[in-house]
Amino acid sequence: MGVVKSDDKCATVGIQGIAWAFGGMIFALVYCTAGISAGGHINPAVTFGLLLARKLSLTRAIFYMIMQCLGAICGAGVVKGFEKASTFGRLGGGANFVKHGYTKGDGLGAEIVGTFVLVYTVFSATDAKRNARDSHVPILAPLPIGFAVFLVHLATIPITGTGINPARSLGAAIIYDKDQSWDDHWIFWVGPFIGAALAALYHQIVIRAIPFKPRA
Template identity: 75%
Template sequence: MGKDIEVAEHGRDYQDPPPVDFFDADELGSWSFYRALIAEFVATLLFLYITVLTVIGYKAQTDPDTNPDQCGGVGILGIAWAFGGMIFVLVYCTAGISGGHINPAVTFGLFLARKVSLVRAVMYMVAQCLGAICGVGLVKSFQKSYYIRYGGGANELAEGYNKGTGLGAEIIGTFVLVYTVFSATDPKRNARDSHVPVLAPLPIGFAVFMVHLATIPITGTGINPARSFGAAVIYGKEKAWDDQWIFWVGPFIGAAIAAFYHQYILRAAAVKALGSFRSNA
């Protein structure tokens, strides 16, 4: 068995990058590391700015007190497109610089799969959260009256749903997203389907779009702790903070499940490790 695995490893037409060091302090002395942090900060800022404005604009256009046309605005479909489309654009722009995470849950999943070090993972999350806060802060500074009147784009559990349902929606939604990230960036899939001209940001953006369609009525769709945290910090109302834990615990659990499923089930990392151990023994 070990010999068969060894032959397959040498005969394949792709190469998996080796696992990164768990803690790589040398990154702190590299300009490329800080350039990646800036890219994550700016991308998350732009993501929150565009998407929160879209949410507030939709609510303003469908407010029965100011606009009797309840069919106006972009609708839930338009909101989902705004989130998915911005992720497609921003991942395309930043993938070559920072990997285009723009989401602490994505970063966490890639950290568990040994794609990024602990230092990079923690600093990415900090940059993403700061970018989200600044993005929502820009929205509030430009449209303060609309921002306050229409909830600031903050994620909250909708009436009629219990916390368990909201948590489950965030877990499954983030699983779909992070699983798509792993699949779209898998070197084995890219080598096997090299004749199919598909950009990795495209399926990732579509995953965000589809998840928003399903979960906007439940939680407003978080699946991105930075997005939920930034909106809650600037909005500052109790309801947004009461439900905040759902938008961290759910996405991190979903990301962990996706990382395990892709790495140890689909890519059979556990079987390969066992085969290598038996071969060496």
């Protein structure tokens, strides 16, 4: 997940192009890996939210997160290998940081809200109660997840470059390895984990409490 997302890149490709690229890729990855990691675990924040909701064990969650981070590091390394050194440096290696004109609080808030939207969409799209009522939901599950990623990118690229995935942020930070990539790095772990926890809490306490009435 090492696609660059700097102001220069936005000027060339456009925020919409970047958002579509991420949303489309997440759709494809979730569709392809859903049967392997029980829902397509490619994001530590999503895994953390599902762990809090008791949908997977602590051991499996830790294993997933380690593999996600290793995959992100490898992906960022591949991007650096294909990119010209001058271009890679000019684009900041795809590392996430709070953009000029915004405070760290703004960045943290954007990551919390963005991750909440993503993780809550995952919960809704894969909810067993809903699957029992609407048989088409499991087939379409990757679509709303990918679309949620697209919308979150549209909203938060100008603020943080859009993290919402701690592994992606970590991979880019390690490969770029400049002060800029580490100054705000904590935001891209704390924000997504808080957003995921809120989504899990909301889904388990509020949504799951709504009585399920099967269709006649």
